[in-house]
Amino acid sequence: MSELLLQLDDLVKTYGAGEAETKVLRGLNLQLNKGELAALLGPSGSGKSTLLTILGTLMQPTSGSHTMLGVDLAAANDKALTEFRNLHIGFVFQFHNLLPDFTALENVIFPTAVREGRETSAALARGRDLLGRMGLANRVDFPSANLSGGQKQRVAVARALMNRPELVLADEPTGNLDRTSASQVMELIGQINRDEGTTFLISTHDEKIAATCRRQIVVGDGLVTG
């Protein structure tokens, strides 16, 4: 039996107030188990991005329960959420979002270095190992600004995995890549999911990408509909 990673109960998120109030999530319920590779599908405006943002602890829900690894995140303060995010959640964005003044390796080890206050030799070794697994062993010391789009996105995947998080949230990770690069990235994600049991939740509009995932979660009108 799979172990529960996170659970959302009756999750509501509202923007604005009064007449301008917009309810984006309307009592959403969701469970994710450890080791899942799930696609998050839904039309624009369905609440996918808001859901990912709340799951990433970058935003608090208006009401409802959000627990992950047994921790009540809906009640946690900013400091606790920041620490939790650093240790347990990784992000892959559509536009890589690397730090442009840093090398590929410096970008990858950032989540560990920021926690430990320095770049330890263990972190540097893991960063090199991850970049090697992403096929970027010869790009370790390249300034991130000089990498191609596909390479940047693979660096972003390596960075998301740096602290061995239980959950990686990917928002359209291949949306800005050509078909070959997109396939490479998805192959890497699948491989890491299989080898390390990392849970991936991938928001995508691409049905081919969704088809590579073992579970498809469909969001519509602020609720999980399928």
Next chain:
Amino acid sequence: MLYAMKIATRYLTSSKAQTTLLVVGVALGVFIFIFMSALIGGLANFILKSIAGDISYITIVAEVAEPELLIRQDNGHILVAREKSAARQPILREAGTFVPMIEALLGVTAVSPQINGSGTMTRGAQVSQVAISGVVPGKESAILQLKSYIVSGSDRVGTGLVIIGQTLADDLDLAVGDTIRLDSSRDVNAILTVSGIYKIGQGGLDRGAAFVSLNTARTLFAVPQGVTRIEIKLTDIFDADKIAARISAMTGLNAKSWTEEGAQLLSALDAQGQTGLLLKTFAMVSIVIGIASSLLLSTYRRKAEIGIMRAMGASRLFVIFVFVSQGALVGLLGGLLGAGLGYAVLSAFPPRDSANPSVMPIDITEGAFGIAIGLTFVIAILAAILPARSAARVDPVTAIGK
């Protein structure tokens, strides 16, 4: 936070032109601070040296005894009193006891017991009014730096010798080795030889003063014991009030600090100091504005990066450290560069001791280099706090979305 410092350094080095301009701007502010400190300090020293260098810092003069009542009656008023004597000078009879005590006080560099009075100097048919100062041989330059003003002969007084000013010498057509007659106001005279001629540049002293030995003055003014005045020099002119009060308490004499009659000089120095402080404050304010505005701009430009860092688990405190570290590094570099520039420029000016009215009296030792660097470092950190807090408040969701 070592890692925050690394990111701060990377941010500064990645925008080399902007950072260079910022550091140079801070360095100029520090340079102005140092230059003004050296100028104001040097000017104050120059003024003190020029005006206060030759004066007595503490002077003890015997007080004229209040006339005693000759008849006392409890009912009604009878005003019969002995008149103050204009002819007799009050004497400090216990000077011999007090002088060693005063000399032993901490901060006292020289004590000059004197007998002063007036008289006339005669050479042939030519006569001039003079103020006569009897000083201890060997202490001629204890208060007035007589030695430095001697243009002919020596500054030593002794039995049968007199030192006079250049103008008086010209008026009486005197040279070193010539003989004059000195008549005191007590109708005692002495035949003396001119041993030295000085030129101070003050009309009163150059034309109307004569320095003789203390023993010659005793004869001229009929003062067999004691002196009429004690002049005191100190290590620090601004200790005069404190030490004068101590001497008064110790001896019971009326010791007067130079500040009682030098209030105008003190006010001028104070006003000059205030002006310098104002200019230095402006320099520091310009540094604060420069650093704060530059870092605010950097915060705005790096908003997305701050958002990414926050998403990766960087705390608000970490973000604050990154931006405060940038301010600290800019402050330190600008401070050191400005201090170096200040040292190089100030070194080109003549040393303090050789300062003369024809050049700016800049004193490199008054440059306050350490204060300038330290103060710049601290205010650069303070200036960075506002941008740093602004950066820490960046919402990662909005920033990354942009």
